[in-house]
Amino acid sequence: MEHDTIQNRAGAGAAGELADVDEHTITALVNGRIAATAAPRLAQIVAALTRHLHDFAREVRLDEDELMAAIAFMTEVGQMSDARRQECILLSDVLGLSMLVTAQSRRKPAGCTEATVFGPFHVPDSPEHAPGDDIANGAPGAPCFVRGVVRTLDGTPVAGAKIEVWQADEAGCYDVQYAGLEQARARATLRTDAHGAYRFRSIVASPYPIPHDGPVGRLLAALGRHPWRPAHLHFMITADACEPLITHVFRAGAPYLDADAVFGVRQSLIAEWRLHPPGPGPGGVTLAQPFYTLDFDFVLNASAGVSESA
Amino acid sequence: MEHDTIQNRAGAGAAGELADVDEHTITALVNGRIAATAAPRLAQIVAALTRHLHDFAREVRLDEDELMAAIAFMTEVGQMSDARRQECILLSDVLGLSMLVTAQSRRKPAGCTEATVFGPFHVPDSPEHAPGDDIANGAPGAPCFVRGVVRTLDGTPVAGAKIEVWQADEAGCYDVQYAGLEQARARATLRTDAHGAYRFRSIVASPYPIPHDGPVGRLLAALGRHPWRPAHLHFMITADACEPLITHVFRAGAPYLDADAVFGVRQSLIAEWRLHPPGPGPGGVTLAQPFYTLDFDFVLNASAGVSESA
Numbered sequence: 001m002e003h004d005t006i007q008n009r010a011g012a013g014a015a016g017e018l019a020d021v022d023e024h025t026i027t028a029l030v031n032g033r034i035a036a037t038a039a040p041r042l043a044q045i046v047a048a049l050t051r052h053l054h055d056f057a058r059e060v061r062l063d064e065d066e067l068m069a070a071i072a073f074m075t076e077v078g079q080m081s082d083a084r085r086q087e088c089i090l091l092s093d094v095l096g097l098s099m100l101v102t103a104q105s106r107r108k109p110a111g112c113t114e115a116t117v118f119g120p121f122h123v124p125d126s127p128e129h130a131p132g133d134d135i136a137n138g139a140p141g142a143p144c145f146v147r148g149v150v151r152t153l154d155g156t157p158v159a160g161a162k163i164e165v166w167q168a169d170e171a172g173c174y175d176v177q178y179a180g181l182e183q184a185r186a187r188a189t190l191r192t193d194a195h196g197a198y199r200f201r202s203i204v205a206s207p208y209p210i211p212h213d214g215p216v217g218r219l220l221a222a223l224g225r226h227p228w229r230p231a232h233l234h235f236m237i238t239a240d241a242c243e244p245l246i247t248h249v250f251r252a253g254a255p256y257l258d259a260d261a262v263f264g265v266r267q268s269l270i271a272e273w274r275l276h277p278p279g280p281g282p283g284g285v286t287l288a289q290p291f292y293t294l295d296f297d298f299v300l301n302a303s304a305g306v307s308e309s310a
Numbered sequence: 311m312e313h314d315t316i317q318n319r320a321g322a323g324a325a326g327e328l329a330d331v332d333e334h335t336i337t338a339l340v341n342g343r344i345a346a347t348a349a350p351r352l353a354q355i356v357a358a359l360t361r362h363l364h365d366f367a368r369e370v371r372l373d374e375d376e377l378m379a380a381i382a383f384m385t386e387v388g389q390m391s392d393a394r395r396q397e398c399i400l401l402s403d404v405l406g407l408s409m410l411v412t413a414q415s416r417r418k419p420a421g422c423t424e425a426t427v428f429g430p431f432h433v434p435d436s437p438e439h440a441p442g443d444d445i446a447n448g449a450p451g452a453p454c455f456v457r458g459v460v461r462t463l464d465g466t467p468v469a470g471a472k473i474e475v476w477q478a479d480e481a482g483c484y485d486v487q488y489a490g491l492e493q494a495r496a497r498a499t500l501r502t503d504a505h506g507a508y509r510f511r512s513i514v515a516s517p518y519p520i521p522h523d524g525p526v527g528r529l530l531a532a533l534g535r536h537p538w539r540p541a542h543l544h545f546m547i548t549a550d551a552c553e554p555l556i557t558h559v560f561r562a563g564a565p566y567l568d569a570d571a572v573f574g575v576r577q578s579l580i581a582e583w584r585l586h587p588p589g590p591g592p593g594g595v596t597l598a599q600p601f602y603t604l605d606f607d608f609v610l611n612a613s614a615g616v617s618e619s620a
Contacts (some may be wrong), residue, residue: 023414026573030406033569035534041534050405052366057407060358063415064428067408071398078388078398088381088388095360096340097367098377104333105373118374219610220354224345259343263336 012210019126027054061220073215080214084176086120090216093262094225108243111153112301116248116264119234120205121174126164126187132283134201135188141170141203143291144273149196150237152302157196161239161300165200172208193237199282201232202274205231207255210262220261230256230265232274235298242300249296269294337364338391366567390524394486396430400526403427403572404535418553421463422611426558426574427518429544431484436474436497442593444511445498449514453601459506460547462612469508469611471549474499475510477542479519482518488527502549509592514583515541516600517565530571539576540566540585545608552610559606581606 034150040309052146056062062070080087092098106115115275129135146165150158166187168174175185190199209227212220220227232248250257250270257265273294281287331339341357355560366372369500390397402408408427416425446453456475460468476497478484485495502508519537522530530537542558560567560580567575583604591597 019572021409021413023410026406026410026413029573033533033535038534039532043373045376046371046405046529046533048366051364052369052406053407054410056359056362057410059362059413060355061414062355062411064411066355067402067411071396071402074384075388075391075396075398078385078391079384086381086385088385092377092381095356095363096336097363099331100333100336101369101372101374101377102366103331103336104371106367219356222349223343223356224348225343230436263331263339264347266331 002120008121017137023058027051030054041219047119073219073223076215085214087211087214087216088243089106089118089120090210090214092222093119093210093264094216096263100262102246106243109153111299113245113247113298114268115246116266116269118236118246119165119262119264121168121176122234122236123162123166123176123184123187125186125188128202129190129194131190131193131199132196132201133188133190135165135186135190136203137183137185138183139169139175139203140154141186142289143287144199144204144294145199145201145279145291146233146294146296147197147282148200148296148298150192150198150298150300151196151240152300154302155265156302157192157194158242158300159192159194159196159262160200161192161196161237162189163192163198164234164236165202166234167202167205168172168208169203170206170300172206177211200291201283202233205229205251217280225261227261229260229262230254232264232269233294237298237300239300245298245300247298249294276293333364333368337361337540340364354569356545360411382535383481383529384535386525395519395521395524397524397526399428399430400520401519401526401529402475403429403520403574404526404530404568405619406573409573412556416553416556418611419463421609423555423557423608424576424578425556426576426579427572428556429572429574431476431486432474432546433476433486433494433497436476436499437494439498439500439510441500441507441509442511443498443500443504445475445496445500446491446511446513447495449479449495449513450601451496451516453511453591453597454514454604455511455601457507457509457541457592457603458606458608460502460508460549460608460610461506462552462610464612466568466612467502467504468549468552468610469502469504469506471502471547471552472499473502473508473545474546475512476544477515479513480516481492482516487521511593511595512543515543515561517541535571537571538566539572541572542574542579543604547608547610549610555610556607557608559604 030050034043077087077091102115102117127271150161151185175181186202190198207228212227231251231254233245237245248269252270273292276291278287278289281291340360344353389398412427413426432447460471485491496512500508511570517538519539522537541561541564547555561583562580583602586601588597588599589602
């Protein structure tokens with residue numbers, strides 16, 4: 001109980017608290033407590049958050065029952081999360097916070113492939129595959145052959161770029177959403193060849209609802225919002241001396257392009273996924289069922305060297 | 311996969327999304343999704359929260375790493391909480407949000423006892439005790455005899471008012487913080503008598519740090535803030551035709567009155583806890599050790615009938 005020492009340390013900043021604490025004076029009081037020795041960026045963020053949070057609570061005249069409901073909601077959001085489910089990312093996504101942060105901190109020079117939200121379904125260290133491999137690994141859906149080139153803004157091919165790709169299956173589920181499924185499905189790590197080219201076989205992406213059996217789903221329902229996302233492939237591309245790119249490729253003409261539950265759609269990321277009848281497909285394979293092809297080139301931002309935010 | 315139906319339901323509000331999504335346009339886009347049929351108060355709260363949260367993220371130019379750190383923090387806050395520990399209330403408390411909400415939604419007519427924060431340590435249905443009982447039930451600390459009268463603003467005594475009281479012991483811990491301790495200690499439910507009077511024996515309250523072995527404690531440390539609260543007793547008083555009162559009584563002259571980690575101190579709630587030498591105490595008992603007495607009267611807001619926020 002070394003409170004005397006600690007009190008002395010904190011003493012100066014708290015002067016005047018007893019004068020008049022109310023819903024207006026408290027904001028300066030809280031932010032006045034942050035020590036001059038605090039980590040400067042953290043202090044800036046917390047002070048701004050406190051100010052905006054207080055402004056919010058005053059504007060709507062939040063009452064105690066509502067605050068307790070909000071606390072119970074946030075507690076449930078945390079408790080719903082585990083290695084396979086990240087409810088707090090979903091909350092940030094559906095409030096548009098994730099896309100806002102991506103848009104402002106991953107803005108690229110014109111001509112570069114735009115970024116979009118990361119989402120909660122990325123898994124590090126997904127299986128390495130050789131060019132042309134079928135990465136579906138049993139995930140259900142019509143075959144889809146994807147290929148393209150990774151370049152920098154001046155047109156230089158990027159050899160040896162690391163491409164991570166992940167997607168939902170025709171049931172609208174990622175592999176990690178299947179209880180008991182241990183192996184990766186429709187999820188892979190690939191490398192571009194000496195010409196910057198990549199190619200793989202997978203399944204066609206389908207629209208899907210974000211997980212909505214938890215508190216975020218209840219919130220959407222109460223607001224009259226649907227949980228659907230338009231069909232897309234996720235890509236994360238990293239290469240030496242380039243800004244990492246986290247983005248999607250969306251399927252042109254598919255539902256929800258104008259109503260993505262997480263606000264991630266950008267015009268430049270929409271591409272034609274061409275449907276072909278059964279017959280010869282890419283790489284000499286013959287398909288007994290209809291299949292899709294998608295060509296999509298990526299343009300990395302080499303000028304920034306590494307991440308803008310680093 | 312009934313997405314066509316759901317898409318049609320959500321269609322109209324989403325027009326224009328594809329035109330230009332960036333960190334500025336996204337706020338109107340998100341709030342434009344809330345359906346006209348949504349619960350009006352919830353819709354108002356979420357739309358205002360979204361606007362202020364976006365303003366915050368733009369102001370500090372929050373980047374993706376910082377957003378992911380915030381998401382990891384909030385997830386841990388939720389997961390730290392259980393039946394005996396509510397980390398999310400602590401977070402609201404240390405950011406001053408709890409006290410702000412209490413101050414604005416529990417404002418009383420002049421002369422009424424002021425409200426303060428609820429805190430995370432209340433337990434419903436604590437044991438009923440008769441007037442004068444020792445409610446400590448083994449909690450360590452010097453004896454403290456507390457008494458007073460509950461009245462309304464016009465001086466009328468409130469008979470049969472339900473008084474819930476809870477407090478930390480001399481080690482700075484509430485009963486619920488002791489693993490394995492099942493019975494209530496220094497926590498009770500009492501009733502005022504026909505004259506509005508209440509009295510009980512307990513232990514003297516001590517200053518204590520809020521639980522700081524979790525994410526909220528790490529945040530305080532990083533901001534150079536201490537986790538201490540000044541000594542206090544918690545009271546919740548409910549009576550027919552009166553606004554419920556949730557408040558503390560603080561100990562005059564004790565450490566941290568000007569530096570409460572949760573900003574709950576109000577001048578009107580500070581009272582003298584008188585120290586007496588060993589000898590005769592209240593109710594005919596003789597004490598072999600020094601003991602304290604505290605007299606505190608409560609004035610309820612009868613004019614509001616029930617809770618302002620109801």
